[in-house]
Amino acid sequence: QLQLQESGPGLVKPSETLSLTCTVSGGSISSRNYYWGWIRQPPGKGLEWIGNIYYSGITYYNSSLKSRVTISVDTSKNQFSLKLSSVAAADTAVYYCSKQTHYWGSLDFWGQGALVTVSS
Amino acid sequence: QSVLTQPPSVSGAPGQRVPISCSGSSSNIGAGYDVHWYQHLPGTAPKLLIYDNTNRPSGVPDRFSGSKSGTSASLVITGLQAEDEADYYCQSYDSSLSGSVFGGGTKLTVL
Numbered sequence: 692q693l694q695l696q697e698s699g700p701g702l703v704k705p706s707e708t709l710s711l712t713c714t715v716s717g718g719s720i721s722s723r724n725y726y727w728g729w730i731r732q733p734p735g736k737g738l739e740w741i742g743n744i745y746y747s748g749i750t751y752y753n754s755s756l757k758s759r760v761t762i763s764v765d766t767s768k769n770q771f772s773l774k775l776s777s778v779a780a781a782d783t784a785v786y787y788c789s790k791q792t793h794y795w796g797s798l799d800f801w802g803q804g805a806l807v808t809v810s811s
Numbered sequence: 812q813s814v815l816t817q818p819p820s821v822s823g824a825p826g827q828r829v830p831i832s833c834s835g836s837s838s839n840i841g842a843g844y845d846v847h848w849y850q851h852l853p854g855t856a857p858k859l860l861i862y863d864n865t866n867r868p869s870g871v872p873d874r875f876s877g878s879k880s881g882t883s884a885s886l887v888i889t890g891l892q893a894e895d896e897a898d899y900y901c902q903s904y905d906s907s908l909s910g911s912v913f914g915g916g917t918k919l920t921v922l
Contacts, residue, residue, distance in 0.1 A: 728911075730857075737813065737916040738849075738857065738900050754908050787856060795904035795911065797847035799868065801856035 693718040695788050695802035703782075703809050709775040713788030713802060720769045721746040726791040727771045728798065729762060731784040739784075743791050744771055751794050778809045814839060815901050815914035822920040823891045831917045833884045833901030839912060841882035844904040848877055848886045851898040851916075860899075861886060888919070896921045 699711035713727070720727060728743030742752035744762045752760050756775070764771040775782060786807055790800040816834040823829040833846060840846055848861040859868050861877035864884065874890045884903075888895055901914040 730913075737898075738851070738902075738913045740902070740911040740913060742910065751910050753910050791911070792862070795844055797845070797859055797862035797902070798849070798857070799859050799862065801858075803856055 693790060693800045695790065695800055697786060697788050697802045697805035699805060699807070701806060701808060703778055703807060704811050705779055705809055706777055709773070709778050709782060709786075709807055709809070711773045711786055711788070711805060711807070713771050713773075715769045715771075715790075720764060720771065721766050724793060726751075726794050726796070727764065728789050728791045729773045730787045730789060730798070732787070732804075733781070733784040741773065741775075741786075743794060745794070749794075780809050783807065783809045813915040814905055814908070814912040815903060817899075817901060817914035817917045819915070820918045820920065822922055823888075824922045825891055825893060827891045828887065828889045829891055829919065831886045831888075831899050831901075831919070833886070833903075833914050835882050835884070835903060837882060838907040839882075839903045839905040840879065840884055842906055844906070846877070846879050846884035847902045848875075849900045849902065850895075851900060857900065891921055893921050895919060 694716045726743040729741040759776045761774040785804040787804045788802040789798040845863045849857040851857040864879040905912045
């Protein structure tokens, strides 16, 4: 069974860069047709799609975050990562990694989520 | 403001039928992109309920069904149970934004 697990600092200072890694187990991140994505949920708010990546490095980003987001993949480690620069309090959220069936498709496997708080 | 519009809340008594709507536009649902639905309980990861408009993943009860027409989609829960109390989100792809989009979410209360 495919499993995803987020890891990274739970506290980030304003104006710094948030970095999270998602480790995939039970399957290969190089599987064709699948994309690997990030979604977040600020406290008391709804889900927001951040972006996704194909094993070859093709990326799609949320247009509202595009200037600050970088998603990368490391196939040798079966991991993909999120970097969000110049963070502010509004970036405080639970961040989920997920498998997406296509770049337009459903999110059928999710990590447990990682709370990241932006505060000095 | 979400690209896909859902009612903030719905409610129903046990055993009842509850629909949840998801309204989009010509750049997402109306463009033919599939709609997917998720159930989200506090403190857990969202769970895929319906994919590609009408399909249920293995293990999802047939009390949950999805449909799509024009620029809108709908999730219907029949035989409502207390355990169905959760937040529900629709998701699709938007060609103008070149990315996936979620609805604002609907909180289902079982009376």
